[in-house]
Amino acid sequence: MSALLQSVRRVLAILSKELTQLRRDRTTLGMVIMIPLIQLVLFGYAINTNVRHIPAALVDQANTGLSRALTEAVEATQVVRFTERYVDIPAAQDAIVQGRVRAAFIIPPDLSQRVARSGSVGAGLATPPSTDEQTSRPVAQWIVDGSDTMIAGAIKGLRAMPLTELLRRPANRTTPTFAVALFFNPEQRSAINIVPGLVAVILTMTMVMFTSAAIVRESERGNMEMLINTPVRPLELMLGKIVPYIGIGLVQTAIILLLGHLIFGVPLQGSPLALAVATLAFIGASLALGLVLSTIATSQLQAMQMTVFILLPSILLSGFMFPYEGMPVPAQYIAEVLPATHFMRMIRAVMLRDAGLTEVAGDSLWLLGFTLAGLLVASLRFKKRLD
Amino acid sequence: MTEPVTDPVIEARGLTRRFGDLTAVDALDLTVEPRTIYGFLGPNGCGKTTTVRMLTGLLTPSAGRVRVLGHQLPRDAERLKRQIGYMTQKFSLYDDLTVAENLGFVAEIYGLGHRVARQRIDALLSTYALEPMRNRRAGRMSGGQRQRLALAAATIHEPALLFLDEPTSAVDPENRRDFWERLFDLVDAGASILVSTHYMDEAERCHRLAIMESGHKRADGSPDELMAAMGAQVVEVEAPNLRALKQRLSALPEVISAAQLGSRLRVLVADRIHDPVAWLRTQPLEPVPTALESARPSLEDVFVTSTGSHVGTGGQRA
Numbered sequence: 001m002s003a004l005l006q007s008v009r010r011v012l013a014i015l016s017k018e019l020t021q022l023r024r025d026r027t028t029l030g031m032v033i034m035i036p037l038i039q040l041v042l043f044g045y046a047i048n049t050n051v052r053h054i055p056a057a058l059v060d061q062a063n064t065g066l067s068r069a070l071t072e073a074v075e076a077t078q079v080v081r082f083t084e085r086y087v088d089i090p091a092a093q094d095a096i097v098q099g100r101v102r103a104a105f106i107i108p109p110d111l112s113q114r115v116a117r118s119g120s121v122g123a124g125l126a127t128p129p130s131t132d133e134q135t136s137r138p139v140a141q142w143i144v145d146g147s148d149t150m151i152a153g154a155i156k157g158l159r160a161m162p163l164t165e166l167l168r169r170p171a172n173r174t175t176p177t178f179a180v181a182l183f184f185n186p187e188q189r190s191a192i193n194i195v196p197g198l199v200a201v202i203l204t205m206t207m208v209m210f211t212s213a214a215i216v217r218e219s220e221r222g223n224m225e226m227l228i229n230t231p232v233r234p235l236e237l238m239l240g241k242i243v244p245y246i247g248i249g250l251v252q253t254a255i256i257l258l259l260g261h262l263i264f265g266v267p268l269q270g271s272p273l274a275l276a277v278a279t280l281a282f283i284g285a286s287l288a289l290g291l292v293l294s295t296i297a298t299s300q301l302q303a304m305q306m307t308v309f310i311l312l313p314s315i316l317l318s319g320f321m322f323p324y325e326g327m328p329v330p331a332q333y334i335a336e337v338l339p340a341t342h343f344m345r346m347i348r349a350v351m352l353r354d355a356g357l358t359e360v361a362g363d364s365l366w367l368l369g370f371t372l373a374g375l376l377v378a379s380l381r382f383k384k385r386l387d
Numbered sequence: 388m389t390e391p392v393t394d395p396v397i398e399a400r401g402l403t404r405r406f407g408d409l410t411a412v413d414a415l416d417l418t419v420e421p422r423t424i425y426g427f428l429g430p431n432g433c434g435k436t437t438t439v440r441m442l443t444g445l446l447t448p449s450a451g452r453v454r455v456l457g458h459q460l461p462r463d464a465e466r467l468k469r470q471i472g473y474m475t476q477k478f479s480l481y482d483d484l485t486v487a488e489n490l491g492f493v494a495e496i497y498g499l500g501h502r503v504a505r506q507r508i509d510a511l512l513s514t515y516a517l518e519p520m521r522n523r524r525a526g527r528m529s530g531g532q533r534q535r536l537a538l539a540a541a542t543i544h545e546p547a548l549l550f551l552d553e554p555t556s557a558v559d560p561e562n563r564r565d566f567w568e569r570l571f572d573l574v575d576a577g578a579s580i581l582v583s584t585h586y587m588d589e590a591e592r593c594h595r596l597a598i599m600e601s602g603h604k605r606a607d608g609s610p611d612e613l614m615a616a617m618g619a620q621v622v623e624v625e626a627p628n629l630r631a632l633k634q635r636l637s638a639l640p641e642v643i644s645a646a647q648l649g650s651r652l653r654v655l656v657a658d659r660i661h662d663p664v665a666w667l668r669t670q671p672l673e674p675v676p677t678a679l680e681s682a683r684p685s686l687e688d689v690f691v692t693s694t695g696s697h698v699g700t701g702g703q704r705a
Binding site: 006009010012013014017020021024025221222223224225226227228229230231232384385386387 | 440443444445446447461464465468469471473475477478479480481482483484488492493495496497498540
């Protein structure tokens, strides 16, 4: 038998041994299915970047029909929900400090005059010509817990709220400065962006976790001393260890995308081939990364801690939660090293923006290089000696 | 197994291994002849496992030269691996695989052809009485069964040299006897075996053995040679209060050791006393012995005289 054939047989032996062990490990097998399932449903519903129903306090010092109409108009935007009512401003501020509300809406006693003035000139626009001292005064005030920038941003969005309804003027009197056409997600549903990203997050977690424990487990259970006494080569061991998990990664991807389509209506705009290439490249990179960790860790617990160390930046820096472009440049460099960043870019491009093979080629090649480098490093780091 | 070898299967000179400040094995010289069982006798922590790991190429010696089956170590460790079998002290096959799966895995790793592998596995299962538990998981078997499985896996590729590191530490005496029968069968078929142990009865079965103590080889030879060259004579003493007598005897400079065996004391007297029984009678002992009798030395006596320490025959572990 040729040396290559022998080598392939050893890889297959390790591969089938891993599969048998995996098949008997019901808990792990259950996690393979349940982790993507639960996380998809949980995050698909829970993560919402459109902030709505912020609890707010109302201080209505005018207490007129107009002020009540204004309050209703504000609540109709669904951005805030008035849960508390106070007579004076300090009480509302206390409520913010205590965290009972995130914002307070203060309607001054002279509301009708302010509205009348703004209405006479600005035709309902909240920013009347600033040259006019009299008409540039806002009609009411918001006090906001500005520590959360997303909540602050949502309330700031109310600044330009048109008052057309209050003034019983036709709505088409207001003309925005810019026209905005929202491509790919016109309804602005967060799930469209979240679900493809979840594939990257869940695969990072499971793939890195599985393989980071793979080599360490052999040592921890005492099998390594037997294994390194056989003719098996480090690279054969590495390959045999990761190949079974490629299948698992594909199964998890399929679960997330299928359910994402059925439950959240996430489309697949681009080519399935490009999706497959990108996913395989990413699975390979994650598995290789896990193997490298596995040659560093000396126990399964350490391997787990290292996995978390990789997982957190993969969630926070990869563009899953916050736009990559918004990060400072050094952070972008760090993000660029993480396989998840490249995959995040590719899977969103393919699924949402009709990207094909040519668009994902660059990131895929990068991940392929990462995979090969990781395999090489892991094989070199792995010593068939105990010293 | 290939043509009969006459060169030593293991030759080590000045083999040394240090772990930081600790010298686990110190300038060990070792020669193991083919088709023999060579024993490593010593208490836990004396460097037996370290030596075995150096001889299998798992550990790099700090100093010294080693040739195993003609391969220079550690340089040719990978080439050596196909020709040796190693049964580790701790069970190192997969608990969650069945007997047949474990053996099949090892056979594949050693590159046995499918047909050869099947024949070997069937033969091993019947040799080691594992046929009935072919499909049982290794983790659910008794100590004796696991040990037989480990030996079967270590010999599946018919190695010329077999290393066994305390192979019977988790096994009852009857299984131990059977196990040694299998070892002699392997030697009969042409293999050489190096076995480490802390059991005297096991050491006595070896063709040759080395007595190890804290990294040093204190003595080596066949069990008979070792007993003949012990440098002490054995007297068995009976007396009413053995504990008190033992204290008195131990205080005498000519007495190397006195150990109680049931209702008798086994006393090792230095060789410079010509007639130890007569000599003991002249000693002012309290209580006075009721019977004194010369006895045949055992391997444990050899161990005590060469190391100055006492190894129990039980299974105590450090």
